[in-house]
Amino acid sequence: xxxxxxxxxxxxxxxxxxxxxxxxxxxxxxxxxxxxxxxxxxxxxxxxxxxxxxxxxxxxxxxxxxxxxxxxxxxxxxxxxxxxxxxxxxxxxxxxxxxxxxxxxxxxxxxxxxxxxxxxxxxxxxxxxxxxxxxxxxxxxxxxxxxxxxxxxxxxxxxxxxxxxxxxxxxxxxxxxxxxxxxxxxxxxxxxxxxxxxxxxxxxxxxxxxxxxxxxxxxxxxxxxxxxxxxxxxxxxxxxxxxxxxxxxxxxxxxxxxxxxxxxxxxxxxxxxxxxxxxxxxxxxxxxxxxxxxxxxxxxxxxxxxxxxxxxxxxxxxxxxxxx
Numbered sequence: 001x002x003x004x005x006x007x008x009x010x011x012x013x014x015x016x017x018x019x020x021x022x023x024x025x026x027x028x029x030x031x032x033x034x035x036x037x038x039x040x041x042x043x044x045x046x047x048x049x050x051x052x053x054x055x056x057x058x059x060x061x062x063x064x065x066x067x068x069x070x071x072x073x074x075x076x077x078x079x080x081x082x083x084x085x086x087x088x089x090x091x092x093x094x095x096x097x098x099x100x101x102x103x104x105x106x107x108x109x110x111x112x113x114x115x116x117x118x119x120x121x122x123x124x125x126x127x128x129x130x131x132x133x134x135x136x137x138x139x140x141x142x143x144x145x146x147x148x149x150x151x152x153x154x155x156x157x158x159x160x161x162x163x164x165x166x167x168x169x170x171x172x173x174x175x176x177x178x179x180x181x182x183x184x185x186x187x188x189x190x191x192x193x194x195x196x197x198x199x200x201x202x203x204x205x206x207x208x209x210x211x212x213x214x215x216x217x218x219x220x221x222x223x224x225x226x227x228x229x230x231x232x233x234x235x236x237x238x239x240x241x242x243x244x245x246x247x248x249x250x251x252x253x254x255x256x257x258x259x260x261x262x263x264x265x266x267x268x269x270x271x272x273x274x275x276x277x278x279x280x281x282x283x284x285x286x287x288x289x290x291x292x293x294x295x296x297x298x299x300x301x302x303x304x305x306x307x308x309x310x311x312x313x314x315x316x317x318x319x320x321x322x323x324x
Contacts, residue, residue: 002037004030016040023135053136055096056089061134062127071220079123093131098141105148114148121147156274157315158192158282165269170261177241180253184262186238187251188279193235195283195300197221198276202255207247211236218301227301 002016007026014033015024023040027033043051063080067073083089088104101124108117125142132140167174172185187201194201200218208217214231221227231239242250251258262276280300287296 002034002041004033004037006030014040049094049138050134050136051094053093054089055091055093056084058093058127058131058136059083059089062130066127066130076123079120083120083124093137096137096141098145101141101145105145109148113151115150117148118150121145154278154281156278156281157285158274158278162269162271162274163189163192165271166265169265169268175241177243180258181261181265183242183251183253184258184265186241187253187258188262188276190235190238191276191279192283192286193232193238194229195280195287196229197280198255198259202249202251202253202258204250205247206245206250209239209244209250211239211244221301225301227298229299 002014004012004014007013011026011028012030012033013024013026014037015022016037025033025036027036040050043053059080063077067076067080070076086104088100091100101121105117105121108120121142125140128137128140128142131137166188167185170181170185170188171179172182177183177186190196191198191201194216196218200221203220204216204218208219210216211231214236215228216231217226217228219226239250259276266272266274284296284300287299291299
């Protein structure tokens with residue numbers, strides 16, 4: 001049965017008890033609360049599941065309620081909207097089975113890489129775990145599904161000649177910063193020196209830059225922990241070119257539009273197969289020649305030093321030089 005009561009905040013609380021389930025929600029008006037209670041009572045079945053929901057309903061609710069609480073909410077928002085345009089979104093949750101996702105995987109692999117498919121499967125699995133808590137489904141069909149094999153990690157190195165061509169395409173002379181393209185050039189060089197991620201670089205605030213002590217402090221990182229990143233003399237010089245202040249964004253250009261400009265610079269420089277993120281790979285490989293592996297892991301935010309092997313990729317010639 002349902003009960004409706006007015007709260008001290010002037011809002012209305014609807015509480016539904018049926019089949020051993022207790023569901024509640026607050027509303028601005030009594031009419032809204034009553035409408036929700038009637039619909040909820042009608043959609044509860046003896047097993048305690050909410051009826052009448054499609055996978056698209058789950059995508060929408062997860063996008064609007066769960067994704068905003070995550071650091072990756074922007075990309076997750078776009079991916080969930082992509083799911084909403086897929087025919088699979090129309091399937092009622094009560095009918096969803098593992099074979100639906102087996103077919104979805106086959107179709108997706110004709111459009112995107114296996115690594116992207118696996119990232120989407122991770123999101124789908126998290127969504128179904130949440131849907132279980134909402135009592136929309138009883139099981140997670142992604143559990144135990146046969147996933148495609150991820151491709152080999154990227155091993156794209158960036159040569160000194162390519163760096164020169166990129167700086168030329170961005171019109172940067174290594175000294176003067178007057179345009180957005182120059183800021184992007186400095187960000188690229190700074191990434192090579194620090195091995196910081198693109199998102200970490202563009203979130204950097206002057207309040208967290210300690211040039212005299214030669215480090216920057218990152219409050220938000222991929223693994224959720226704060227870390228201090230030591231800076232080389234060249235990294236300090238690059239930041240100094242941006243006119244240090246007491247506070248405010250270090251790299252004032254927009255990250256998304258900067259990515260577009262950087263990709264255009266690559267085209268202008270006639271460089272293929274490279275992304276901005278490859279600067280982290282290159283930076284890690286160069287830093288590994290200078291500092292011990294444990295210090296490197298701490299510097300770049302890897303809890304397990306073994307995970308650095310994905311990025312660290314010296315050539316046989318470079319290793320041979322260290323043997324003599």
